[in-house]
Amino acid sequence: MIEENIMIEMTYRDALRQALVDQMSQDSNVIILGEEVGRYGGAYGVTKNLIKEFGEERVIDTPISEAGIVGAAVGAAMSGLRPVVELMYVDFIGMTMDQLANQAAKIRYMFGGQIGVPMVVRTQGGTGRSAGAQHSQSLEAFIMHTPGLRLAMPATVNDAYHLLRQAMAQPDPVIFIEHKGLYTLKGEVDLNATPLPWGKAAVLRQGDDLVIVTYSRQVHYALEAAKKLAENGIEATIIDLRTLNPIDFETIRPHVERSGRAMVVTESVLTCGVAAELAARISEECFDFLHEPIVRVAGEDIPISVSPILEKGSVPNPQMIEETALKMFS
Amino acid sequence: MIEENIMIEMTYRDALRQALVDQMSQDSNVIILGEEVGRYGGAYGVTKNLIKEFGEERVIDTPISEAGIVGAAVGAAMSGLRPVVELMYVDFIGMTMDQLANQAAKIRYMFGGQIGVPMVVRTQGGTGRSAGAQHSQSLEAFIMHTPGLRLAMPATVNDAYHLLRQAMAQPDPVIFIEHKGLYTLKGEVDLNATPLPWGKAAVLRQGDDLVIVTYSRQVHYALEAAKKLAENGIEATIIDLRTLNPIDFETIRPHVERSGRAMVVTESVLTCGVAAELAARISEECFDFLHEPIVRVAGEDIPISVSPILEKGSVPNPQMIEETALKMFS
Amino acid sequence: MNSTAFDASISSGSNSRHVELYKIMRRIRTFEERVGELFARAQSAGSMLHLSIGEESAAAGFCAAMEPMDKFTTHHRGHGIFLARGADPKKMMAEIGGKEAGYCRGKGGSMHIADMGLGHLGANAIVGGGIPAIVGAGLAARHKQDGSIAVAFFGDGATGQGVLYEAMNMAALWKLPVVFCCINNQYGMGTRIDQATANPALHERAAAFGLKAETVDGLDVEVVAQAAQEFCDAARAGNPGFLAIDCYRFYGHARKDKSPYRDPVEEAEGRKKDPVLFSRNQIIKLGLFDETELDALDDEIAEEMDATIDFTIAQAEPPLMSLFRDVYAPSEPEPEAVRTRINRILAND
Amino acid sequence: MNSTAFDASISSGSNSRHVELYKIMRRIRTFEERVGELFARAQSAGSMLHLSIGEESAAAGFCAAMEPMDKFTTHHRGHGIFLARGADPKKMMAEIGGKEAGYCRGKGGSMHIADMGLGHLGANAIVGGGIPAIVGAGLAARHKQDGSIAVAFFGDGATGQGVLYEAMNMAALWKLPVVFCCINNQYGMGTRIDQATANPALHERAAAFGLKAETVDGLDVEVVAQAAQEFCDAARAGNPGFLAIDCYRFYGHARKDKSPYRDPVEEAEGRKKDPVLFSRNQIIKLGLFDETELDALDDEIAEEMDATIDFTIAQAEPPLMSLFRDVYAPSEPEPEAVRTRINRILAND
Ligand SMILES: Cc1ncc(C[n+]2csc(CCOP(=O)(O)OP(=O)(O)O)c2C)c(N)n1
Ligand SMILES: Cc1ncc(C[n+]2csc(CCOP(=O)(O)OP(=O)(O)O)c2C)c(N)n1
Ligand SMILES: [Mg+2]
Ligand SMILES: [Mg+2]
Numbered sequence A, B: 001m002i003e004e005n006i007m008i009e010m011t012y013r014d015a016l017r018q019a020l021v022d023q024m025s026q027d028s029n030v031i032i033l034g035e036e037v038g039r040y041g042g043a044y045g046v047t048k049n050l051i052k053e054f055g056e057e058r059v060i061d062t063p064i065s066e067a068g069i070v071g072a073a074v075g076a077a078m079s080g081l082r083p084v085v086e087l088m089y090v091d092f093i094g095m096t097m098d099q100l101a102n103q104a105a106k107i108r109y110m111f112g113g114q115i116g117v118p119m120v121v122r123t124q125g126g127t128g129r130s131a132g133a134q135h136s137q138s139l140e141a142f143i144m145h146t147p148g149l150r151l152a153m154p155a156t157v158n159d160a161y162h163l164l165r166q167a168m169a170q171p172d173p174v175i176f177i178e179h180k181g182l183y184t185l186k187g188e189v190d191l192n193a194t195p196l197p198w199g200k201a202a203v204l205r206q207g208d209d210l211v212i213v214t215y216s217r218q219v220h221y222a223l224e225a226a227k228k229l230a231e232n233g234i235e236a237t238i239i240d241l242r243t244l245n246p247i248d249f250e251t252i253r254p255h256v257e258r259s260g261r262a263m264v265v266t267e268s269v270l271t272c273g274v275a276a277e278l279a280a281r282i283s284e285e286c287f288d289f290l291h292e293p294i295v296r297v298a299g300e301d302i303p304i305s306v307s308p309i310l311e312k313g314s315v316p317n318p319q320m321i322e323e324t325a326l327k328m329f330s
Numbered sequence C, D: 001m002n003s004t005a006f007d008a009s010i011s012s013g014s015n016s017r018h019v020e021l022y023k024i025m026r027r028i029r030t031f032e033e034r035v036g037e038l039f040a041r042a043q044s045a046g047s048m049l050h051l052s053i054g055e056e057s058a059a060a061g062f063c064a065a066m067e068p069m070d071k072f073t074t075h076h077r078g079h080g081i082f083l084a085r086g087a088d089p090k091k092m093m094a095e096i097g098g099k100e101a102g103y104c105r106g107k108g109g110s111m112h113i114a115d116m117g118l119g120h121l122g123a124n125a126i127v128g129g130g131i132p133a134i135v136g137a138g139l140a141a142r143h144k145q146d147g148s149i150a151v152a153f154f155g156d157g158a159t160g161q162g163v164l165y166e167a168m169n170m171a172a173l174w175k176l177p178v179v180f181c182c183i184n185n186q187y188g189m190g191t192r193i194d195q196a197t198a199n200p201a202l203h204e205r206a207a208a209f210g211l212k213a214e215t216v217d218g219l220d221v222e223v224v225a226q227a228a229q230e231f232c233d234a235a236r237a238g239n240p241g242f243l244a245i246d247c248y249r250f251y252g253h254a255r256k257d258k259s260p261y262r263d264p265v266e267e268a269e270g271r272k273k274d275p276v277l278f279s280r281n282q283i284i285k286l287g288l289f290d291e292t293e294l295d296a297l298d299d300e301i302a303e304e305m306d307a308t309i310d311f312t313i314a315q316a317e318p319p320l321m322s323l324f325r326d327v328y329a330p331s332e333p334e335p336e337a338v339r340t341r342i343n344r345i346l347a348n349d
Helices: A012-026 A050-054 A066-078 A090-104 A140-144 A157-167 A217-231 A249-259 A274-289 A308-313 A318-328 B012-026 B050-054 B066-078 B090-104 B140-144 B157-167 B217-231 B249-259 B274-289 B308-313 B318-328 C008-012 C015-040 C056-063 C079-084 C089-096 C133-144 C156-160 C162-173 C203-208 C221-236 C264-272 C275-285 C291-314 C320-324 C338-348 D008-012 D015-040 D056-064 D079-084 D089-096 D133-144 D156-160 D162-174 D203-208 D221-236 D264-272 D275-285 D291-314 D320-324 D338-348
Strands: A007-011 A030-034 A059-061 A082-087 A120-125 A150-152 A174-179 A186-190 A202-205 A210-214 A236-240 A243-245 A262-269 A295-299 B007-011 B030-034 B059-061 B082-087 B120-125 B150-152 B174-179 B186-190 B202-205 B210-214 B236-240 B243-245 B262-269 B295-299 C071-073 C150-155 C178-184 C212-217 C241-246 D071-073 D150-155 D178-184 D212-217 D241-246
Touching: A007 A012, A012 A030, A012 A050, A012 A157, A012 A186, A030 A066, A030 D133, A050 A059, A066 A082, A066 A090, A066 D133, A066 D162, A082 A090, A090 A120, A090 A140, A090 B090, A120 A157, A140 A150, A140 A174, A140 A243, A140 A262, A140 A274, A150 A157, A157 A174, A157 A186, A202 A217, A210 A217, A210 A249, A210 A318, A217 A236, A217 A262, A217 A318, A236 A249, A249 A262, A249 A274, A262 A274, A262 A318, A274 A295, A274 B274, A274 D338, A295 A318, A295 C338, A308 C320, A318 C338, B007 B012, B012 B030, B012 B050, B012 B157, B012 B186, B030 B066, B030 C133, B050 B059, B066 B082, B066 B090, B066 C133, B066 C162, B082 B090, B090 B120, B090 B140, B120 B157, B140 B150, B140 B174, B140 B243, B140 B262, B140 B274, B150 B157, B157 B174, B157 B186, B202 B217, B210 B217, B210 B249, B210 B318, B217 B236, B217 B262, B217 B318, B236 B249, B249 B262, B249 B274, B262 B274, B262 B318, B274 B295, B274 C338, B295 B318, B295 D338, B308 D320, B318 D338, C015 C056, C015 C079, C015 C089, C015 C221, C015 C275, C015 C291, C056 C079, C056 C150, C056 C178, C056 C221, C056 C241, C056 C275, C071 C133, C079 C089, C089 C291, C133 C150, C133 C162, C133 C178, C150 C156, C156 C178, C156 D162, C162 C178, C162 C203, C162 D156, C162 D162, C178 C221, C203 C212, C203 C241, C203 D203, C212 C221, C221 C241, C221 C275, C275 C291, D015 D056, D015 D079, D015 D089, D015 D221, D015 D275, D015 D291, D056 D079, D056 D150, D056 D178, D056 D221, D056 D241, D056 D275, D071 D133, D079 D089, D089 D291, D133 D150, D133 D162, D133 D178, D150 D156, D156 D178, D162 D178, D162 D203, D178 D221, D203 D212, D203 D241, D212 D221, D221 D241, D221 D275, D275 D291
Parallel strands: A030 A059, A030 A082, A082 A120, A120 A174, A150 A174, A210 A236, A210 A262, A262 A295, B030 B059, B030 B082, B082 B120, B120 B174, B150 B174, B210 B236, B210 B262, B262 B295, C071 C150, C150 C178, C178 C241, C212 C241, D071 D150, D150 D178, D178 D241, D212 D241
Antiparallel strands: A007 A186, A150 A243, A202 A236, B007 B186, B150 B243, B202 B236
16 A cells, blocks of 8 residues: 555545445455445446456345345344445435334344444435435434434545545444435545544634534535625635534534534424534533524425425525525624 | 313323224224234223224224335325324334335325325334333434424323324324323313314413423423422423424413523433424524523433333433423522 | 227227227337437436336236226336326326426426326335335225225336235235236346346235236237236225236336346347237237328327427426425415524524 | 253254253243243333243254354244253343343343344344344355354244345345244234234245245144254255244233233133143153153253242342443443533533
């Protein structure tokens, strides 16, 4: 291995693929399990050619059996493998919730610490492809609400690589949610650099007027909005959570204390969603510093339509973030 | 029917049963569908003898097929019946989440308003029986986070009766979560009285110092704590939400504005749970009136143990509510 | 000339039935080709469009055995079934285009098309997701004693989903007026049926639950129609069943898939199993119509289907204000918009 | 005298094998009776205790065919299987009592007992919940080429759960070293098997997926052991299977259930199918032991099992500080307690 840092430009999709390749090369116990992960190369192309590289015994095409696949991964993880499941859409998580929430999440605890379930469920969510109500959701709150499950949601190409590798080395089950709108995003990855530690949030922009806490695709929307806001003299700090369990509150706190204003942005549906937790937590921790309530810019409390115009109206966008911030200062 | 109001003492269990009987007598399209609802009379006895009263065609014992049962109810509701499913434990909801969240919840919307899915899923949750990690959970947040699903959680015997009857007349799918610790609770029901409207919270106690917003079994714990607090000169308002979708914020607001202090109490796990939503919402709506952050007294972020001492330590209790309130004034 | 599955002639068993079934199949084929065109012209809502080309006999043959009151659900590849059931291709295409004039006002799209009037309880984007609803529809049919049956249409891939077995078990146990119709096009996305199961004789599973069960070849729509009639009759008499119809998925899984995972020889072979062509040749062989007459018929259909594209393109998008409509019943308040909430809160403050 | 499934004599096929299997079964019977006593003395953690009385031959017979490295999961009625596998009855009883000395430190209880040392990947309170894990264990066995197999034990009721079919299909497709062992005690709670399915010949479903499949009567533990050996051998050779073992649930579903839904005549008949008694009589018939000797053996076992109750009662509850332990790996920070958080926040404020 080369010791120097080398920045390589690639897509989010390729970074994910590279993470799988590198981790599989390093750890022969890693297997991939999922619908169309082999010959097809993954519905979004992330596992392309892996079956050629690692063989059918390690890249396993499964029948369309989400519950069974996740359950199989639980048993494989308990038997010494490190399974990485691809769940084609996070929307299919409903079929797997028993295996995830009642089995994977609770086994270490129920069995008094005898064993863990080191598995990763890679999946993708979000809007942007007119994929309709059952293929466009952002269901990370179900995972956050399940003690025992870790949750990572990369926004950048670099994180796509490093977070996935870290996820594959975690001792506990990790749900790893990609965003379908990011696969073609290009960015630089430093394959050799020591990445930010697992569980640490990234401060992508510093500003004293307002903190925007977000993750996944909305990070890019927030950065876009922040540029516009800067033109209006409003300087926003942008925090990319990277992992939602654990949540790195220590990185958030000083920024909110400084500016006294925070907005949380997520595609997750408002009610009982990620924004609720973030807003509640920031309010608790920084109450005396707040000039106004934490503002939740979240997915609407509705299903997602196939109509592009309605789909767009269902989740936050840069304009909405910008307008909301402006309102906070008016 | 007798016109005058008649208060009858009965248990929470019997009130639920009476609601089923009365609604089934009135609407021949109501059918009950579930595991052990017929010959066995329901795992917690709620449907006892209904099969004798209404026959096997309306009280249907099913195989152990949670997803299939809920899916069947969706189709029955779309075909003119009013199915009431009994899901033996809310912990089994994982197997039904696709049918609930992707089908029942979204059908009206996805199909452009052509049809609704008027079904009820009765289930029960909570701790108190050493039933372990897979039979003791409080999973109402999953439902609150799913637009399209209504959610009711009765705390009192009177609500067990009236809310269930109202649920069975709703145009949209209702998840109706009972508490396993309340079935033997005794109370008075007025079968003929006009009940509080669906969606309205109940103010069970008035006090100017503090508002406690809660529901289900914790209502009783909060009332217990409030009595003790009163002995210490702290007067709490207790609000029983009754339904969590819709949420009756209008009833909460003036109380919080008056006292400036609010606590939310729930067995639902803290992170991304019901307390998160309530805290976020109260903060948003009443920010300028708050003396301190909304305090979340919630289920711990852990699975539930079978050990009674650990089980008790996993969820709020009257002492904890009382102590927390005292701390708010210290 | 507008042919639907309810055309009296279809169930008459006469020679004109051949022609009617052909017409239905041709309309499906042509409609699906137009769906491809709509996509190519970037006028479809998204690319998740699953064409049923090669499977027309399943749709036409099975729906010919259904009665107006019958109910059904379909999988994501359900255009053909819905058309065979009598759907208006314009309203279908508009839905596929995400337009307000569509069956679901542009909210559902290709994978969530439905029409209560035609007993279509909905297509589904969850493989297997629509199957158990049929058990409930069957319960309702019995409760109401209305003589109807309910049919679940799904693909071979759905046999990987546990909920199918739960539903089959309940249907058999309760002797419901229900048919499970598996359209086996040999593939679930890139996975050939023998890569998804050790025993591709799918009907054997249904038989083990006590269902009447059979597999038929889908080449000849008459064979399908006859088997379907048998299964529908049996279901109506309280004898539920499972019918698998063998066919071949002519094109990619969805619009962007070129099936690189398939052997071109296999593909060429598969496309020879063309039910539309087979039916056409039968009609000529039987002397019911000659080539010229059939060409005229095809042209007429092509014209009708061409019009669906123009219609769709001319239609309006759904109004933004419909965003919050129909989450709950019209009698209920609509959910508050995030923006409205924020404005209210910041105004409070 | 401490008998476990690994006793060399058991797999020797000699006469002493009869006695060994009897001992295992008697130990199960007696243990379960003591569980009932623990409950009656209000020393169990809760009442969700599912006794396997009447099913001892399934546990003893099947486990006799398993090797030390093999893995398994069980359903909620799994005490007998775990004992037959060689579990320490004291640690089991302590777990059932919710004590720190139990297999899972009092967190799991009867329905979540597990022991990695004995390959027990866990009992499950979700009907069917533990089944698919076996597919993964089978994949791991193949990956590691360690010659082990994985067995899913479950009840007839679990055949209502879709995930069973998903798991069977994958096991058959991938030719995994796996056995699905269905202990058919004729009831799922109050529902008799013929009230849960139209075709109670459960193995037929497995056969339709391509699994080796059979049903055996559980009266004679030798019959079970032989069939199990055949299925385990086949699985080890890459030929997965499904073995149903017919028996009868002697008592209620859980401790509080008196089975009022059962016909007393049927119950009396069912209890005649007593594998422990049958085995005892066989031993006498074969002249291996006489009544007095067997009585002495039974007494010895009774004494051992009596001690589990005293042991359990004497044990400590888990410490409250263990509440936040083992949610995540020991290397990870524990979740913050609600109370700690509140104190911190109110102190901030
Ligand atoms: C629950 C679920 N899993 C996976 C998918 C992705 N997916 C869509 S169609 C399909 C293949 C379905 O195959 P089949 O049932 O044979 O239908 P066909 O496409 O061949 O008509 C898959 C895997 C999905 N939509 N839903
Ligand atoms: C998913 C799920 N559904 C329902 C239950 C409630 N329940 C517990 S045991 C049981 C019956 C199981 O019957 P069977 O599988 O035959 O096992 P047995 O109790 O007869 O050993 C039921 C319905 C459960 N624990 N999990
Ligand atoms: Mg297919
Ligand atoms: Mg049983």
